[in-house]
Amino acid sequence: xxxxxxxxxxxxxxxxxxxxxxxxxxxxxxxxxxxxxxxxxxxxxxxxxxxxxxxxxxxxxxxxxxxxxxxxxxxxxxxxxxxxxxxxxxxxxxxxxxxxxxxxxxxxxxxxxxxxxxxxxxxxxxxxxxxxxxxxxxxxxxxxxxxxxxxxxxxxxxxxxxxxxxxxxxxxxxxxxxxxxxxxxxxxxxxxxxxxxxxxxxxxxxxxxxxxxxxxxxxxxxxxxxxxxxxxxxxxxxxxxxxxxxxxx
Ligand SMILES: C[S@@+](CC[C@H](N)C(=O)[O-])C[C@H]1O[C@@H](n2cnc3c(N)ncnc32)[C@H](O)[C@@H]1O
Numbered sequence: 001x002x003x004x005x006x007x008x009x010x011x012x013x014x015x016x017x018x019x020x021x022x023x024x025x026x027x028x029x030x031x032x033x034x035x036x037x038x039x040x041x042x043x044x045x046x047x048x049x050x051x052x053x054x055x056x057x058x059x060x061x062x063x064x065x066x067x068x069x070x071x072x073x074x075x076x077x078x079x080x081x082x083x084x085x086x087x088x089x090x091x092x093x094x095x096x097x098x099x100x101x102x103x104x105x106x107x108x109x110x111x112x113x114x115x116x117x118x119x120x121x122x123x124x125x126x127x128x129x130x131x132x133x134x135x136x137x138x139x140x141x142x143x144x145x146x147x148x149x150x151x152x153x154x155x156x157x158x159x160x161x162x163x164x165x166x167x168x169x170x171x172x173x174x175x176x177x178x179x180x181x182x183x184x185x186x187x188x189x190x191x192x193x194x195x196x197x198x199x200x201x202x203x204x205x206x207x208x209x210x211x212x213x214x215x216x217x218x219x220x221x222x223x224x225x226x227x228x229x230x231x232x233x234x235x236x237x238x239x240x241x242x243x244x245x246x247x248x249x
Contacts, residue, residue, distance in 0.1 A: 003043025004190075010037035011197050018197040027205030030103050030148070033198065038106055042081035045144055048241055049084050054091040057170065057244045060236040064139055064168050068092040072138035075100060077129045077159065078145025082110025082122075089119035099124045100132045129155035137162050141170040144242070146224070147216050148199045150206025156228030160249060169230065169247040171221065175238060178217035187241065191215050218243060 021028040071094035085099035195214035222233040237244040
């Protein structure tokens with residue numbers, strides 16, 4: 001929760017900008033947010049990834065854990081400070097994990113974290129989800145980032161095109177029901193608040209500007225994946241804060 005408090009501080013410190021952004025609806029890129037938000041986001045989500053990613057989420061996907069143990073090419077798109085990238089690199093030393101994010105300072109931080117953790121099976125790119133480099137990824141994953149993107153369909157389509165035959169896309173998104181009424185509980189309200197000042201403005205600042213927001217819900221997320229050419233979407237796991245979708249062609 002300390003990371004969450006940092007996120008609040010980041011929004012309070014720049015509330016005038018947030019108000020102006022809300023009124024104009026013009027969007028506000030991630031890079032325009034205070035540094036405190038990037039650290040807070042990493043700190044808020046990381047414990048959930050530490051507790052679940054390797055022990056619960058990856059084993060819940062068909063055939064993925066065995067591939068990662070044997071040695072696979074993995075893309076972690078929208079990796080931010082790279083906590084998920086480093087966790088997978090540590091757990092699957094035979095695999096190479098590519099951390100990808102368009103925010104260059106976050107990629108610098110991710111590189112430092114990987115170096116501090118002593119992992120060498122990582123590579124990083126500053127790139128958009130819609131056109132990052134590389135082909136033949138056995139496994140692609142995205143943690144709490146698709147709803148922030150202006151063109152989530154373009155991102156998911158590019159992921160599909162870069163997957164190796166039989167590859168899997170694991171989409172981790174904030175837990176949400178499909179209607180606003182279902183999300184009117186304390187956690188949903190917190191996510192809506194963050195979505196109004198952070199996620200939705202970031203999406204609106206990018207091409208297309210679909211503005212999914214942090215409470216998109218499974219129905220809309222599945223629709224995005226289908227528009228991108230995926231056909232199989234299954235909720236493979238969930239926690240009180242996240243849903244994990246297994247997405248395949
Ligand atoms: C809420 S943060 C999540 C970061 C990290 N995955 C985590 O869970 O801590 C969303 C991330 O998506 C990245 N992002 C947003 N739009 C993007 C795009 N179009 N292409 C690549 N990365 C993007 C941001 O720079 C940010 O690092």
